[in-house]
Amino acid sequence: MVVNIWTAADVARKVIDNKELFILDVRNTDAFEDWKIDGHKFDYLNIPYFELLDGVEEILPQIPTDRDVLVVCAKEGSSIMIAEMLSDAGLTVGYLAGGMKSWSMYLEPIKVGDLSGGGELYQFVRLGKGCLSYMVVSEGEAAIIDAVRFTDVFTKFAKEKNITIKHVFDTHLHADHISGGRAIAAATGATYYLPPKDAEEVVFDYAPLEDGLTVKVGASQIDVGALYSPGHTIGSTSFIVDGKYLLTGDILFIDSIGRPDLAGLAEDWVADLRESLYVRYRALAEDLIVCPAHFMIIDELNENGTVSKRLGDLFAENHGLNVEDEEIFRSMVTDNLPPQPNAYQEIRHVNMGKITPTDEEQTEMEIGPNRCAVR
Amino acid sequence: MVVKADVQLDAKGLACPMPIVKTKKAMNELVEGQVLEVQATDKGSKADLAAWANTVGHQYIGTSEVGDILFHYIRKCNLETSEQAEQTFEATISNEEILHRAGLILDVREEAEYAFGHVPGAKSIPMGDLEARMKELDMNQEIYVICRTGTRSDMAATMLAKAGFKNVYNVLPGMLGWTGELTKEL
Numbered sequence: 001m002v003v004n005i006w007t008a009a010d011v012a013r014k015v016i017d018n019k020e021l022f023i024l025d026v027r028n029t030d031a032f033e034d035w036k037i038d039g040h041k042f043d044y045l046n047i048p049y050f051e052l053l054d055g056v057e058e059i060l061p062q063i064p065t066d067r068d069v070l071v072v073c074a075k076e077g078s079s080i081m082i083a084e085m086l087s088d089a090g091l092t093v094g095y096l097a098g099g100m101k102s103w104s105m106y107l108e109p110i111k112v113g114d115l116s117g118g119g120e121l122y123q124f125v126r127l128g129k130g131c132l133s134y135m136v137v138s139e140g141e142a143a144i145i146d147a148v149r150f151t152d153v154f155t156k157f158a159k160e161k162n163i164t165i166k167h168v169f170d171t172h173l174h175a176d177h178i179s180g181g182r183a184i185a186a187a188t189g190a191t192y193y194l195p196p197k198d199a200e201e202v203v204f205d206y207a208p209l210e211d212g213l214t215v216k217v218g219a220s221q222i223d224v225g226a227l228y229s230p231g232h233t234i235g236s237t238s239f240i241v242d243g244k245y246l247l248t249g250d251i252l253f254i255d256s257i258g259r260p261d262l263a264g265l266a267e268d269w270v271a272d273l274r275e276s277l278y279v280r281y282r283a284l285a286e287d288l289i290v291c292p293a294h295f296m297i298i299d300e301l302n303e304n305g306t307v308s309k310r311l312g313d314l315f316a317e318n319h320g321l322n323v324e325d326e327e328i329f330r331s332m333v334t335d336n337l338p339p340q341p342n343a344y345q346e347i348r349h350v351n352m353g354k355i356t357p358t359d360e361e362q363t364e365m366e367i368g369p370n371r372c373a374v375r
Numbered sequence: 376m377v378v379k380a381d382v383q384l385d386a387k388g389l390a391c392p393m394p395i396v397k398t399k400k401a402m403n404e405l406v407e408g409q410v411l412e413v414q415a416t417d418k419g420s421k422a423d424l425a426a427w428a429n430t431v432g433h434q435y436i437g438t439s440e441v442g443d444i445l446f447h448y449i450r451k452c453n454l455e456t457s458e459q460a461e462q463t464f465e466a467t468i469s470n471e472e473i474l475h476r477a478g479l480i481l482d483v484r485e486e487a488e489y490a491f492g493h494v495p496g497a498k499s500i501p502m503g504d505l506e507a508r509m510k511e512l513d514m515n516q517e518i519y520v521i522c523r524t525g526t527r528s529d530m531a532a533t534m535l536a537k538a539g540f541k542n543v544y545n546v547l548p549g550m551l552g553w554t555g556e557l558t559k560e561l
Contacts, residue, residue: 030426
């Protein structure tokens with residue numbers, strides 16, 4: 001039978017469209033348990049490829065024939081081998097080209113909604129890593145917020161739509177993924193903004209992103225306004241776009257809140273985090289649509305694949321916004337935190353411009369799931 | 376220090392799954408107890424080789440990195456025979472006790488196993504070399520013979536006793552149960 005080649009885009013379609021898929025993941029058990037391709041209707045079988053070197057006969061009864069079967073490994077080599085063995089045994093299966101590495105890198109641009117005067121807000125969903133980047137588009141101009149390092153995805157998107165990228169922002173100095181902000185700005189002539197309080201150690205020039213800063217995008221003058229909201233980092237800044245969307249960075253997520261410890265100062269920043277979530281955000285209109293910089297679990301995805309929700313609904317439903325007692329809150333965000341993201345210290349140094357690893361090293365650093373939140 | 380191995384396999388430049396596929400083939404050619412050195416550049420080979428060895432029952436000794444090259448060491452085992460063999464040497468001593476005694480700790484595992492971690496101060500004479508190198512040992516000293524599980528050391532202690540050594544002990548449970556300090560020579 002044939003072996004089909006799937007791209008990460010094909011798998012993303014299955015996730016977003018809520019389709020069924022059977023994944024035979026042939027990586028090490030540790031790697032699988034740490035991080036896998038999540039889908040609402042996905043089923044999994046994890047058997048390391050090296051346990052199948054003598055043949056796949058024993059697992060054949062566990063492989064369904066009534067739906068698509070995809071073999072996945074770290075880079076693709078082992079999945080090709082196992083897919084061919086299954087094919088020789090009479091099954092029709094596919095393998096994921098580029099493996100989990102390509103899954104970690106894939107970005108799907110999805111429109112979140114319209115802005116005044118014909119503008120649009122796009123969310124670039126990095127399904128494999130849970131990163132969310134944004135592009136505000138209006139009349140031939142764009143602002144990008146929290147771009148991941150695959151800069152050509154953003155520049156190509158802009159080119160296809162005939163847009164000039166004018167402003168590039170990072171809501172904070174990221175610790176879980178490598179920012180593409182500076183590179184996009186360098187390639188397009190746009191201005192790169194970073195909160196100065198997060199940028200004390202950076203070794204490049206940037207424009208200061210400070211509370212109250214407003215930039216206009218396009219002739220219809222869509223406001224992108226900065227709101228200082230520390231807690232995940234001391235510089236963390238949110239944006240209100242067109243009076244309609246609240247881009248929260250890593251401060252507030254759909255089903256969780258930001259963790260204060262990735263720059264090493266959990267205890268010091270708890271009060272800031274609480275102030276941002278319980279005072280500053282409380283003062284905002286409940287009809288704002290929250291658009292975070294991450295999602296943690298696939299259940300946070302909306303029907304159309306975007307990740308966003310009304311602020312008022314989050315005040316009602318998000319556990320992290322409903323802890324009355326300050327001491328309980330403190331203990332929640334400083335004790336029993338999840339493991340820190342892979343290589344987060346090195347990633348911070350890359351984002352400060354202190355080290356410049358190769359593409360392959362950057363890929364290695366970013367391997368693994370997102371871990372920016374406290375639930 | 377160069378780690379000693381019986382057979383070498385060059386898997387440099389090969390991507391997953393080839394390092395493991397080749398290792399599996401190479402292990403078939405080894406005699407039980409021999410050590411294979413696998414040279415690889417695929418970073419993922421470390422976790423996969425360790426997990427594979429564990430699955431099939433071989434002993435993953437360790438990996439040392441020199442530049443971009445990973446040197447993996449695996450010892451061929453057959454769980455059904457040697458590792459489960461009966462231990463017959465009567466004088467035994469526990470892991471903890473040898474630390475408080477003045478005699479010589481004699482490590483009879485392969486040199487590669489010794490290199491990746493041994494009891495500080497232990498002397499290395501692999502089981503296979505013991506007969507030839509016995510003269511390096513002092514007949515009047517207490518000797519605590521240690522290996523990974525107590526099996527090779529049992530054989531070595533028996534051999535020493537037959538050769539006239541009077542104060543020989545087999546250390547149990549051996550390095551597999553060692554929780555104390557380790558010296559590495561890589």
